[in-house]
Amino acid sequence: MKIAVVGAISYPGSELIRLLVGHPGGLHVEEVVSVSAPGTLISDSVPSLRGYCDLTLEPFDVDALAGRVDTVVLSVPHTVAQEYVPHLLEAGLRVVDFSADYRLHQADLYDEWYHESHKSPHLLERAVYGLPERYRNRIPDATLVANPGCYPTCAILGALPLIEHDMVEPNSLIVDAKSGISGASKKPSEKTHFVAREANVTAYNVGIHRHTPEIEQELSVVAASPVQVTFVPHLVPMSRGILSTIYASLRTRTTQQELIDVYQTRYKAETFVHVLGAEEFAETKAVLGSNNVHVSVHLDSRNDRVVVTCALDNLVKGAAGAAVQNLNLMAGLPEATGLRLPGLMV
């Protein structure tokens, strides 16, 4: 599979290139595109790639891409993806889109949360939500994969077994997410200045973050009825990683062991989702740099609540690693090819 990465020096773009260096199944990055630094070496912008990927960044050109690759990964802002995708599909290219543009199935939901009209709503139906743990049967034949958001991946995988087993009140869900700063754009801003974030924790976009409807859509499909969540993201002083703490009220009494059993059964066959024991707590560093997800589930018996903590690396399982899963499936390869690696831990 010949791949172009558009937005190659963005965080998720260059992370994808990192993960594909030496991919044992033949996923190969043929072309790297950047509208901001065309004509320069990608390794000038991303020095870690020196000696591993020294391609020249190209401008965005659909025809050129169509002549050189068969699959395009888009790591561009939402609304930009909406412009690019129709042309790429017309040119016969398959697309994995990192933006939010094709994740929601309903255009009016998009318009409501993103405060503008979707430019290619007819493609929403065609897009497959690229969460293999839910849709791995549909991804192999997809031409347009909407790669999930990092927060939604963490929230959905954390809550999934509870919803599947109808164990919690559907509107009691609260997702308190703590994210590293690479979840924000690489574009410098006051909010992402080192000094602003070091030794600092804050919430933002309380109750109005755009990943909310994505979480609700996917959990509602599972519940087969509307699920609504209070989602509050926070910034914590680290580069990578999300820990989501999920609170929900239990419908019926259960035990700590039963909760763990439900999770372990659900994720037994999943390569990347690991369920921890009753005395353990998911931590972001255990999955750093890897495609792994660690989930711990605890019973708060005093209050008939369940507390789930779910950790992943927002740039890997939350973006580029999920994309490799999707690309593997689209290429007819085993989903985990090139991804079975432990986190850094230290």
Added chain:
Amino acid sequence: MKIAVVGAISYPGSELIRLLVGHPGGLHVEEVVSVSAPGTLISDSVPSLRGYCDLTLEPFDVDALAGRVDTVVLSVPHTVAQEYVPHLLEAGLRVVDFSADYRLHQADLYDEWYHESHKSPHLLERAVYGLPERYRNRIPDATLVANPGCYPTCAILGALPLIEHDMVEPNSLIVDAKSGISGASKKPSEKTHFVAREANVTAYNVGIHRHTPEIEQELSVVAASPVQVTFVPHLVPMSRGILSTIYASLRTRTTQQELIDVYQTRYKAETFVHVLGAEEFAETKAVLGSNNVHVSVHLDSRNDRVVVTCALDNLVKGAAGAAVQNLNLMAGLPEATGLRLPGLMV
């Protein structure tokens, strides 16, 4: 007021000394006690004090203390405080205790959460809970002040207006707290190794943290009925600071502005509690090194919930700064003497 600090090289102990250097109202540290390093200079253990406090650390000796000071601040582990306090009080000394030993009014509650029998339960009634924002009338005459826990201070001040106005379901409260690492002991452990905590976020003691009954006790007094909370502490990679995100279900519909008004009215007369606007979010760095508390309150109208974020410095307002407030009151000084300082921010 002549003060001895017992446990002077603990984090809260040395922080108290930092805050009292040059105290304009005459609170003076006369003696510093450490059972772990007696005979050495405190500035050898805490080099920031060099040139500001170069006292020699003394062993713990009630008689010696009684001869030199009138007030003792205890920064020793719980259970140790229980041993020291009766002797100190007998010797006619006034005590501010940083430990949890005298915060709960009911001995059986202590025994249940701390898994051991309280050794001086008769003193529980005598102790005043040292949160001036609630008990400033009782502190001036107190002989034993139980300095509040850092998590409880943050949770109580964050939730107080909601409870006072009966605005939320009393059992819907969830407190998701993110703490810097100085909240743990200075004693080295695997969990507090730099490498274990840097770039890492994790929950711990989910639903069973010992600060839970303290939060519940104080909010129940306010509510005049039992309040129960799900309290989940987290460690985030910074040295100081707590951000508590508090979730609660509204009893009746309200507006964003009404919520802010309620908080601003409640805290208008408080020197150290600052209520932020609708577009602002409390951040720990804004109060770093200071006795200030920043509170922001947001309406999640989709889910009829309120989300409060409350930030403080666990070593100042969460420990040593609150102690200075209490000491000021005990000395007959204005409560804010020597404490009106902004946070570092950078």
Added chain:
Amino acid sequence: MKIAVVGAISYPGSELIRLLVGHPGGLHVEEVVSVSAPGTLISDSVPSLRGYCDLTLEPFDVDALAGRVDTVVLSVPHTVAQEYVPHLLEAGLRVVDFSADYRLHQADLYDEWYHESHKSPHLLERAVYGLPERYRNRIPDATLVANPGCYPTCAILGALPLIEHDMVEPNSLIVDAKSGISGASKKPSEKTHFVAREANVTAYNVGIHRHTPEIEQELSVVAASPVQVTFVPHLVPMSRGILSTIYASLRTRTTQQELIDVYQTRYKAETFVHVLGAEEFAETKAVLGSNNVHVSVHLDSRNDRVVVTCALDNLVKGAAGAAVQNLNLMAGLPEATGLRLPGLMV
């Protein structure tokens, strides 16, 4: 003394305001100027100041300043200071300038290192270099004080005793400085993005940093002969603090104790400079948030070299704290007024 801070929301500007809140000698910030956010509250941009300094940011207007204050502190970029200062002096205002514009005595040296022509070279002679540890006799009557650079303060104080005693080869000096990120501008850039700096160490401007001639100028005055240094700054992942490691070849054999004696004698009368023992090492956190300087000096007897490490807070002793020293002197106050505070340490 009525003070205006121009560039009030810059890091050094807002730090100065933090230090002057409650200044016991009557240094009072009357006006805050910002060309980037006039008309807004300073506490909107610097939330730590909420409740402590809620002045409205004003545009820069010399006449308005002249009517309201007697002293202006400029925290603006170099070249901008050159434009402002002549007007401010003409209007009868005294000026403390945080920029590099008036630190070098020779205009051609400025032109060489800053690659442009100095716009008011006639004022260079009038400017007093605001390092009280060297020039405290000249500062009280100064109308224009050039506040020293953070790197130069650290390097000069670290090397001073060696040069004064002619103990080292004047051209053997190497200054390897490690700085926190607040030394860079608050203006966002790729280089100061949290993700770019977290867990990262790098050198920059090797041998060509503009603080080099400032260090050389001041040490040459002391030596009464030209001193040349290799100065290499580094960025380390923290917000505040500089540690300079200074290497020099000894002219004659000496001992560890003699070295410490020389330093202790030189700095005995200095309030803010603390010389550590042979088994101690200066660390930035011990002076965090304070005006203190910690210096340790070690003999490398195998190589006949001396190794000095010198730590200070770049925003306090390296900028705003030094300015308070200067302002105190200019106001006829004891130099240390309002500054005798230990570092945070934790």
Added chain:
Amino acid sequence: MKIAVVGAISYPGSELIRLLVGHPGGLHVEEVVSVSAPGTLISDSVPSLRGYCDLTLEPFDVDALAGRVDTVVLSVPHTVAQEYVPHLLEAGLRVVDFSADYRLHQADLYDEWYHESHKSPHLLERAVYGLPERYRNRIPDATLVANPGCYPTCAILGALPLIEHDMVEPNSLIVDAKSGISGASKKPSEKTHFVAREANVTAYNVGIHRHTPEIEQELSVVAASPVQVTFVPHLVPMSRGILSTIYASLRTRTTQQELIDVYQTRYKAETFVHVLGAEEFAETKAVLGSNNVHVSVHLDSRNDRVVVTCALDNLVKGAAGAAVQNLNLMAGLPEATGLRLPGLMV
């Protein structure tokens, strides 16, 4: 190759296991040994390994090892390695030793710097210093490989071309190293507490660090004459990575381009050493988690000095990655097998 890792839950030990997961050349970890936690799962101590290496930690037993593996990697403290190695070699096992015990060729040098007598000095001659960039011809047949120290690897690779070309005064070398905290032991201590290291920079062991003779030994071999260095290590607040800034006086005038040419020529054939351009600076994050080394070299023409900055990951190229290079060579595999991976960068 069947490998046992002794000290498997130490930082370098578990890092080696991380690197060998899925090694494409058949290097396989058969047994994991830990004297501190025998009988437990390694993934209980190192949760990142969950699902990747769930072996049970074994006690240290030479016979058991001899029956199950052919090669042992020792990640144990110096002096302990001295005890283990003779037995392992006798049992016919090949050994890669992470400790300092067999790095110095002269026992008296060891005794001098380590303040105790070497227990198996007869093996010093047999040991091969495991720096493939210098000794790759001798490693394939080695039975005892002394894996280099992290600081020495960084200093040697940084200075090598200068020494090989006799470009600098041999006794002018100064190595100012900035290290992440994982260079210290995983064993908790006051010095490695998160709070002690966060936002802190300090030097330690100035001029007396035990890696000094190792650097000098290897550079002296290259120079064919004694080379002496001033080596000063520093701790900076990050988990991984070393940046060494190396200063040396040039013997003859040269140019920036010539310096870069010398380095590029020397390292052209090296897979893992990358020489940067004149406008670039080595940074630790670019090699994070990888076996790469980034070197930048700058001319300080004003002072006739050269300034080299050299960055590597202390746990990979400074320990476990170098071990994989060595193990590959010992197994007859291409040296880079399983190691050609870019750093995390973000």
